[in-house]
Amino acid sequence: MSAVSVVLGRNRSLRAGNGMEVRERAQKVSTKDMTAGSPMGLILGFAVPLLFGFLFQQFYSVVDTIIVGQFLGVKALAGVGSTGSINFMIIGFCMGVCNGFAIPVAHKFGAKDYSGMRQFIANSVWLSGVFAVIMTTAVVLLCRNILTLMHTPEDIFVYAYTYIVIIFCGIPASYLYNLLSGIIRSMGDSRTPLMFLLLSSVLNIGLDLLCILTFRMGIAGAAVATVVSQLISGVLCLFYMKKKFDILEITREEWKVNFSHMKTLCGMGVPMGLQYSITAIGGVILQTSVNSLGSVAVAATTAASKVSMFFCCPFDAMGSTMATYGGQNVGAKKLERLGEGLRACSVLGIGYALLAFGVLFFFGDNFVSLFVNEGGAEIIESARQMLLTMSAFYIPLAFVNIIRFMIQGMGFSAFAVLAGVCEMVARGLAGLFLVPALGYTGACLASPLAWIFADAFLIPAYIHVRRKLGKMIGEDISGLHHQDRCFILKLR
DSSP: OHHHHHHHBOOTTOOOTHHHHHHHHHGGGTSOOOSSSOHHHHHHHHHHHHHHHHHHHHHHHHHHHHHHHHHTOHHHHHHHHHTHHHHHHHHHHHHHHHHHHHHHHHHHHHTTOHHHHHHHHHHHHHHHHHHHHHHHHHHHHHHHHHHHHTTOOHHHHHHHHHHHHHHHHTHHHHHHHHHHHHHHHHTTOOHHHHHHHHHHHHHHHHHHHIIIIISOOTHHHHHHHHHHHHHHHHHHHHHHHHHHOGGGOBOTTTTSOOHHHHHHHHHHHHHHHHHHHHHHHHHHHHHHHHHTTOHHHHHHHHHHHHHHHHHTHHHHHHHHHHHHHHHHHHHTTOTHHHHHHHHHHHHHHHHHHHHHHHHHHHHHHHHHGGGOSSSHHHHHHHHHHHHHHHHTTHHHHHHHHHHHHHHHHTTOHHHHHHHHHHHHHHHHHIIIIIHHHHTHHHHHHHHHHHHHHHHHHHHHHHHHHHHHHHHHHSSOOTTSOHHHHHHHHHHO
């Protein structure tokens, strides 16, 4: 934490007043204001660099899996895959918390309240440090017990434990990168995190090969490479912010702990993190059921999931874009732009969903074959079945990401959590009933069912919160709940 404070903190000799105002006006060249201009153009301009960032972030995981599958065998591949749901539950919470912390920052940036923005950033740093320490300690100590409860097959248990415990030791690195990149994106700069991820992804490939082939570290080498690469990308974000963003030079006064700000940050970040984790609980139930089908089913699910996650990166980019877009426009009180942005992004999501299905229909087995070097035919066929089933429902997935993150950016994180509950219930039902009844086919249907459940909640939820926000920013707020009145008073 002290390193972050030193790098982001400003020298005492820096003057307040006009000098700072000049520097803040200069930030317009480095940030993007999404409260004016064509929503489609703004969304594309913001999402495309962000997309490449997500692609390279997934590249970490994909490269790990390819190298593990090709050089360490199917059992090692299945070991990595068996940890996917618990990995998503824990690391996803980190990502969600950091994305939630960025929402008040986006609100303050949109409202041109730069001092308030810096106070939120400072308090998010303190909170992230506390969260990182507690989570790392807890999950590392409980890791073996968790894998046992998930009925991880004995022949892949050692691979699973070795890999995931190292990944969990890297939780602080995950917080560092996701927090800092989220702050940078909240001000409209989605390109810089991309460049750092590009650099570290290349490094990840080299470290994978070095650790596995040269140092003979086995599956531990893949995990170490991932953690080190993400740590480097986070450090690069840190020094870039120091060098390029005077607007982020935080005073000693702004570094002080502010419990009111922390409450606001936790109100945004914790629900967003829980959204990921709650969703993942259903995935854990599902993964437990898949584990019972044997190593081949686990390996096929692993390969299909890695390919699908890569193809789903555009949906993630659209979601993060809408969180920033929604946050800035709510901060600027330009509610009419919310619907315009939602429609524009929905067109992009539907178009890409159709394209992705076509590519996977014709070339899905080619992508899967990258992960398999033995016993390939059965695994490839099963993985292709899962890929085609999931990609046929990418349009519902597009709406899950676009609408959920828009709602979060508008300041109603609790509704996004409820959407996560819907996904959890759907995947849990699939794991408890569909997999025992239909076998592997039931596992293939789990994610589509989860997306449909989430959309059934999110679409009416967006209509509700948009109307509520209109009333909150209007003249008469007397009839609103106390929490809502407090929220709008902050906006005013």
